[in-house]
Amino acid sequence: MSVRTFTPAVRVGNWNEDISLDKDLLKDFLAKREKGELLIQKTSNLKKSVLQKTELSVTTDGLLHFGDMVMLVNPENAVESLSNTSPVSGNFALSVNPEESAMHTTGHLTLPCGISASTNIKSCARNSFIISSVDGSKIGEPLYYGQNFALRTSEGFMGHLFLASDHKTFGKSSKKSYLQEVSLTDQPSYQACWQIAYLDPQLRMEHEGFPIPANTKVLILHSKTNQCLAVLRKHVLWTFFGKEQEISTHTFLNAHKVEENENHWIIVTGNPSDEINTMFDRPKPLSKIK
Template sequence: MSVRTFCPSVRVGNWNEDVSLQQDVMKDFLEKRDRGELLLQKTSNLKKNILKKTELSISKDGLLHFGDVVMLLNPENAEESMSNPSPVFGSFTLCVNPDESAVHTKSHLKLPCGISASTNVKPCERNSFIITSVDGSEVGETLHFGQNFALRTLEGFMGHFRLRSDQKTFLKCSKKSCLQEVSLTDQQSYETCWQAVYLDPQMRLEHEGLPVPANTKLLIVHSKTNQCLAVLRKYVLWTIFGKECEITAHTFLNGHKVEDNANHWTIVTGNPSDDIHTMFDRPKPPN
C-alpha cells in the first residue's frame, strides 16, 4: 500500500482530480455561507432568536393574572447546598430546551421540544411563559390557589406551545432520572393543566381559592398526576446553551414530610421601577 507524500500542488499522480475536488469543496462551502446554511450560522441564529430579551408583566396589585408573562424560578437553598452538594449551583429558571434539529429552524420552533433548568435568570424568549386560562377565565382575571391554568410559550419564534406532563411509562420518562417527563405540546388537554399550591402545608387548606401572590415561593402541581414540578440539580444535561439540569414532575418530601426545595418555585414578574431587572433582582429589605 503506497502512502502519499506530496500535496496537490506537486503534480504527481491524480493531482488534477485532487485540485478539482478541493475547488468543489470550497465552492460548496462559500455557497452555503452565502445562504446562511452553515451549522455555525444556524446555531447562532437559533440562539439569537431564543435568547432575545423579553419584558415580564408588571403586577400592580402584587397578584398573578391570566395573560401575565412570567418567569418560573427555583431559588437557591444555601443550607441544602451545603448538606447535599450538586454539580450546578445557584437559582434556576424553567427553560425551553430545543431538540438538536432546531438548529435548522428558521421561522419558529417545532416539536419535539423539551424542558430544562438554566442558571440564566434574566428574562428572555426561552424562559418566559404566559399564564393561560383553561376554564374560560378572561385575560386579566386573578389566578387563585387550586385553579387550573396552563403555561404557554410566547408567540412568534417560540411556537406557542404548552407545558405538559403525564404518567411515566417504561418507554416514556425523563432521560436521566427516569421519573415523570415534562415537555411541550401544541395540543390543549388535561395533561397541560397545572395548579398553584400554597407552600406551607399547615396553611394550605386556608389558602385554597385565595388569589396567588406574585414573587412568592409556592408549589406548581400537575393537575392530572398530582406531582410537583421539580428541578433535579444532580442530573446534568448538556445542551447547546451549556450545562443545565433536568426538569421532572415528581414530589420530593424531606424528613418532615414536607415538599423539598426541588419543588419550590417563584413566579417572577417585572420590576415596575426598572425596565431591565425583575422583582427577583430587586434589593431585599433589611431584616
C-alpha cells in the same frame, strides 16, 4: 485507498480535475456562507433566537394574571447552602431544552422538546412562559389558588408549545431519575394543566380561591397526577447550553410531610423600575430573608 501526496500545484495525474474540485468546494462554501447555511452560522443564529431577551410582564397590583409572561425560578435554599447539604447550589430557572439538530432544518422550536433547569435567570426566550387560560378566563383576569392554567412558550420561533407531564410508564420517564417526565407539547390537553398551591400546608385550604401574589414562593402542581414540579439538583443533564439540572414532576416530602425545596418556585415578573433586571433581582428586606 489512494492518498493524494501532491498538491494541485504539482501537475501529476488528474491535476486538472483536482483544481476544478477545489474550486467547486470553495464556491459551495462561499455560497452557503452568503446564505447563512453554514453549520456554525446556524448554531449561532439558533443561540441568538433562544437566548433573545424577553420583557416579563409588570404587575401593577402585585398579582398574577392570565396573559402574563413570567419566569419560573427554583430559589436556592439558604439553610442547605450554608450547611453544604445541597449537591448544587444556586437559583435555577425552568428552561426549554431544544433538539439542536431538528431546529437546524426547521428554523423554529419543534417537537420533541424537553425541559431543564438552567442557572441563567436573566429573562430570555427559553425561560419565559405565558400564563394561559384553560377554562375561558380572559386575559388580564387574576389567577387563583387551585385554578387550572397552562404554561406555554411565546409565538414565532418558540413555537407556541405547552408545558406538559403525565404518569411515568416503562417506556416514558425522565432520563436520569426515572421519575415523571416533563416536556413540551403542541396540544392543549389535561396533561398540560397546572395549579398553584400555597406553600404552607397548614394554611393551604384557607387560600383556595384567592388571587395569587407574584414573586412569592409557591408550589406548582400537575392537575392530572397531583405531583409537584421539581428541580432535581442531583441529576445533571448535558444540553446544547452546557450542564443543567433535570426537571421532573414529583413531590418531595420531609419528615413533617412538608414539600422540600425541590418543589419551591417563585413566579417572577418584570421590574417596573428597571428594564434590565426582574423582581427576583430586587434586594430583599432583611425581615423577609429566610
